Amino acid sequence: MTAHQSTLTYVFAVCGPPGPEAEALGGLSGVAPPAPVRTLAAGPLTAVVQDVPAADYAEEALRERLSDRAELERCARAHHEVITASMAAAPTVPLPLATLYRGEERAREALRAREESLLTALGRITGRVEWGVKVYALAGQPAAAASSPGAAAASGRAYLEQLRSRQRGREERQGAALRAAERVDTVVRGLAVAARRLRPHGAEVTGPRRTHVLNAAYLVDRGRERQLRAALASLRRDDASVEIELSGPWAPYSFADGGTAP
């Protein structure tokens, strides 16, 4: 195998044999169109790859590009799109953004070197998908018994009392939101084979009116989606003080290398 001078091999994901059919990857532009997104056989494994221009994906160029928010977003979405398509067609272990080799043969070598752990990962995720569950506290929601501000503020003592009660209300809401998050986590863990906490999102993502109190991922058997949705619907009915969101099904990003037991 002669090393390609002008292209690198970008590896999106690893699947078991036979991997996704060519049609499943056909319409994808990947990270560097127009080169096709295709499969690459590597022993018992099948990689999902794309040839990318070496000039654009050398270390410096790559670092620069991923430091640009718009470009980072484009790459991340393209990477994710390929993995999602692959996952729809075959059990898929995602690799992180920008896993790059100097040619097909180097990619094969790397997969061979990690064959055992990749096969273990495939065994763990086959027939399962990742679901994201988020719980938000609704910030700034007035306490149930808010007193009328104008009149109360007339007296300093009453005003102080009003502030205290507002503070108490806030603390109660926060405590309740955290307890709600734990309840949600416990219920969903009961349906999952593995779980993992992710970092809560900042205000730029959540908006100013709510605070992210639980960001978690769960590895769940494909057949349990309805149960999961029903459980969340019931949790929502029980507690209107928080928002509960479900995202997915995701490729098992958060469980490719494990995760905690539920």
Place this chain on the structure above:
Amino acid sequence: MTELDTRWDRPEPNGPVTSNLADILERVLDKGIVIAGDIKIDLLDIELLTIRLRLFVSSVDTARKAGIDWWETDPALSSRAARDALAVENAELRERLRAIGAGSEEADGGGDGGRGGAGT
């Protein structure tokens, strides 16, 4: 109370219905099985960028910078908060009294998420 998470996002044709950029980034940058590539790009470098600081609450400190003082004011979450609770209340009180003295009326609902942008 909705299952959709599209408020700050555009829908993605082939992905899950609910994939905002933060959801995707936390997965494609941090997760997946890591095998050594030939091109060494430390994705943790990206950690240093304001992009990440703005999208994720990686610590209480970052949360505070992002204007989320919520954690600090909850004594159950932070022992420091317990110590500061009175000071915070006093500061808030002074602020409110000043506002009232200046004739301005009720503004704050208690949540105050508007303390400036994130990421310094």
